[in-house]
Amino acid sequence: MNSNAVKAILPASLLLMCGLCSCTQEKTMAKSEGIVTTSRMLNPIAPPGMYIADPEARVMPDGRLYVYGSRDESPENWCSRSYNVLSTSDMVHWEADQCSFATDGPGKQTDYTDRILYAPDCIYHNGKYYLYYCLAGELADDEGVAVGDSPYGPFRDGRVIKGALGIDPSVFIDDDGQGYLFWGQGSAKGAKLSKDMLSLDGEIHDRIVTYKEHAFNEGSSVRKRNGIYYFIYPGHQRHGQSNCATLNYATSDSVFGPYTYRGVIIDNLKSGNAVENNHGSIVEFNGRWYIFYHRPTHASSTMRKACVEPIHFNEDGTIQEVEMTTQGVGGPIDPRIRMDAARACEMEGNVRVVVRRPDNDIPVEYLAEIRDGDYACWRYFDFNAATVRRFICKTWDKSLAGIVEIRLDAPDGELIGTCDVKPMAGETAYAIHETDVRPITGKHALFLVFRGKHAEDTGKSLMNLEWFRFGE
Template identity: 65%
Template sequence: MNKTNSIIITAMAVILSSCHTESKLALSTTQPFTSQRRMLNPIAPPGLFIADPEVRQMPDGRVYVYGSRDEPGNAWCSNSYDILSSSDLVDWQVEQISFATKGVGKQTDYTDAVLYAPDCIHHDGKYYLYYCLEGNDPKGDEGVAVADSPYGPFYDGRRIEGIKGIDPSVFIDDDGQPYLYWGQAYAKGARLSKDMLSIEGEIHDSLLTYEDHFFNEGSSVRKRNGIYYFVYGSHSQHGHSNCATLDYATSNSPLGPFTYRGVIIDNWGSGRNLVNNHGCITEINGNWYIAYHRPTHGNANMRKACLEPITFNPDGTINQVEMTTQGIGGPIHPTYRMDASRACLMNGNVMVAVRRPPHDIPVEYLASIRDGDYAYWKYYNFTDADINTFTCKTWDKNRAARIELRLDHPDGELIGVCDLKTMQGQTAYSIHQAHIKPTTGIHALVMVFRALDEATPDQDLLNLEWFTFTKQ
């Protein structure tokens, strides 16, 4: 029996429904959701942590996000994959347990190891999921499973003989020849057999290197206008221990040589204890995007996938882009009720966390905020916005606090101040309001959090769930 839970999240309401349908392997649970009819980062729903995103527009026209599924705790990834899909990049549907190495949906008879980053591609009416396993699993680090649909279930997981490593990327050239890429420190690549199940011919051991390309891991290959783009997680900006950027190299051949070109996006500053980044570039309806992830919960895992638009120069190079809240949806109208967890930059002790209220629909919020912390939401369009009031929902920590509303920088123009009085003994949430001065133009919104009493540096001030601007 396949249990399917459908969750729709709209402007100010949550609707929960369920249905039951027959399924051969009981692998999939579907959860569609929306958020006031616009795309925002991160793209996954609250409480779902999908990292290492490989984004593909499949023959049915829908966009699918394949990635690792992080779980609460201090370990990377899990034993199963969930898949996000959308027809419009606004409403996303979650297909749960499309493939697993343990428990429900298990499709590997040779291992129960944790699943690291995957990739998937369509070929001759089938969908091929390439997966990798945690650490140096003795039964082989990479494998492949096959499905009749892009969301699975994927069957008969089998090892790919002759290769070791993580983070597979699959690519099919214009002539129909498939290729597989993988590796850490040194990117490897080889031709795939016509049946997509095995390596064929020579393995190229050093397509990209740590020394020449700042290569760490997370291979992803695409082709545009005759140029092969190799996107990967890199340590080029923040030292060996912080693989925060997605860099790229280009070639005129799918197996190189590849020339280093630079950074596409840097997720430094998106959370505490940042360790890595992993993603891809992808074409959707003629437009190109970069997919990447951000950490939450103050640790290096529990990561969430995001999307940003990218542009190319006449010579084929890619312009670097920044992390935003707006994602591919354009600047945000101030009257949108913003989930605070969508902050794209944070500094201090502040972090994204999740709680599960009694109705069991997860709520993400900014947690553990302390004196001097700040957070960014990029970008708001204040032009012609008839607003004069800021409203927010907090869970107070029995400390008097202040939220400074600033433009573009923690020291930028001050447009309002919202004071939060102490609420001794109160455990429920609070709604606060403050007057703001007229503002115009497109700006990053920056909140700077201040203690109004003698809070010590290690004392939390508040948790922030959402905020909005209105006319009152």
């Protein structure tokens, strides 16, 4: 992609403050049946208009958690020529810093290439921060490293790591201080790092985790817990060779293996209608473990957004599989809080997340191209937080005559109300729709199923949904 296509999406540092953005929510006023809703960040964690994929999460010496990932900027191409950094002190409020490292444009730190940057990783060691990056294509200089004085970057003087041919580097430092680098596609490779963390030191180990034995595709990520090495990676075994939607893991008592396949941690298959891959990592933060992963948008396998879910270890060290949610790291969501439709964690049909960029306003993501029979899901809502009796939603731009079925827990689950969407030819920019709903209690996934009213509208776009909320 031409570097002129790289555009600034947000200010250089964007702080998402509680109360200023619908991705945070205030504490509920009620507590019942053990369900407690508190302020938290919802999935996805990146702000509207910013697409960060392949998230490697790291807790740095300042106590904050940082997420390093590739940055998507086009539905037609993977990644871009620069990286952004997300960070948080509480998993609620996230900051985004742009252009921490680049091969072209602002922040360029490679005098030998302007190639597209694939997934990175970053780690702290002996007072410095080491960013490991990789380049699109298959040449002799696939992997590189740049060094910074801060976890935010900037990372300077990118240089080639000779001998590391392949994609998606992951760095790991063992308990004795020895550093390791892992990379590869189809077959994971790894080697010790030199004391200065800038080059490989000694033998390259091949076939550490493989496609045949572990359903390994790419995206190595290594962690250690209670003496067990965990190799996290996207896998093919559940959905076939053309789709590595699962994040798998394998374990070993040695950093270079042999590794034993253990299972799936999370599966992003239903997060959109063009899912092709997943990529992420696990991390312990403030005494709790999490998995970071991504979901695609724009009906494309790119334009991906980082998300996070809590995970749980069994006594034997195995990890329980978790589902994708909208609530993310917190408890169920107060239904009275306005929910951005683009935060759907499951979609079926033609529906997809896209972004609208008003000339003088912030980017807005919404559900677009909705057709008859499509549905979207948001997990989970706490309907004990208040007795809700109304459903309100906003559609954007033109609409055909349609109905939104409001259902619980499944696309054919309990129907608690229907909302009419009147046709609109563009006489206003948007429309607000309201309907009564039956009062309910408990924790539920919310499914919105979209129906057209006229047979001649089959196959046509019915509406674009920007947000919804429940009222008392």
